[in-house]
Amino acid sequence: MSSKKKTTTVARTRREHATVSKPELLVAGSDTEFRGLVHDLMAFAHHIEACRDGFGAFAGLTGVQYEIFMAVKRFQPAAGKDAAGASASAGISVGQVAARLHRSGAFITLEVNKLVAKGLLAKADDPADGRRVLLSVSKAGEDLARTLAPVQQQVNDVLFACLDRNRFDKLRALASELVGCGDRATALIDYLTSQYRAGADRRAA
Numbered sequence: 001m002s003s004k005k006k007t008t009t010v011a012r013t014r015r016e017h018a019t020v021s022k023p024e025l026l027v028a029g030s031d032t033e034f035r036g037l038v039h040d041l042m043a044f045a046h047h048i049e050a051c052r053d054g055f056g057a058f059a060g061l062t063g064v065q066y067e068i069f070m071a072v073k074r075f076q077p078a079a080g081k082d083a084a085g086a087s088a089s090a091g092i093s094v095g096q097v098a099a100r101l102h103r104s105g106a107f108i109t110l111e112v113n114k115l116v117a118k119g120l121l122a123k124a125d126d127p128a129d130g131r132r133v134l135l136s137v138s139k140a141g142e143d144l145a146r147t148l149a150p151v152q153q154q155v156n157d158v159l160f161a162c163l164d165r166n167r168f169d170k171l172r173a174l175a176s177e178l179v180g181c182g183d184r185a186t187a188l189i190d191y192l193t194s195q196y197r198a199g200a201d202r203r204a205a
Helices: 003-017 032-059 063-075 094-101 105-117 139-159 165-204
Strands: 121-126 129-137
Touching: 032 063, 032 139, 063 094, 063 105, 063 129, 063 139, 094 105, 094 129, 105 121, 129 139
Parallel strands: none
Antiparallel strands: 121 129
C-alpha cells in the first residue's frame, strides 16, 4: 500500500472511530484533543466533588447535603414584598432547589428532611401557595455557614488559583452554556439507552 493510500486509510479510520463528529471539535480530523478535554473536565469535576465532600465532612454532612444546604443559602430570596405588594416570605421551594442542582424533586425532598432534622434548614408554608413549602437557612445554619467560610475560602482560592478576572468571567459564561448542553445530552443518552434496552428485550423475547 502506498504511503498516500495508507495515510488516507488511517484518516478514514480515525473519523469512523471518532467519538465526536462536530467539525469544530476535531483537530486534523482526530478526536484526540476532544478526548483530552473531556478527561481533564472529568478530573476537575472529581476534584470539585472531593472538595464538596470535604466541606460536608467539616459540617458533619454528606457532600450532597452540603451542596443542598449551600444552594438554599445562596438562592433563597430575602423576605419582602412580591410584585403585587403583598408580604412575601423568605425561602426557596424544593422544586427550585432541584432545578438549580439538576436533581429530582424526590431526591432533594429526602435530603432536605435530613437537613431540617439537623436544624440547619427551616420549612414554612408559602403564603402565596398553600401547597408549596419554602426552605430557608435556620439560625444554626447561618452559624455553620460562618464557621465554614474560612475553610471554603482557603480551598476555593487554591482550586481556582489559575484564574484571573478575565478568565473567570469567560469560564462562568462557558460553564453556564455547558450546563444547558449537558441537560440536552443527558436527555438524549437516557432516550437512546431506553431505546437500546427496549430493542434488547424484543430480541430476547
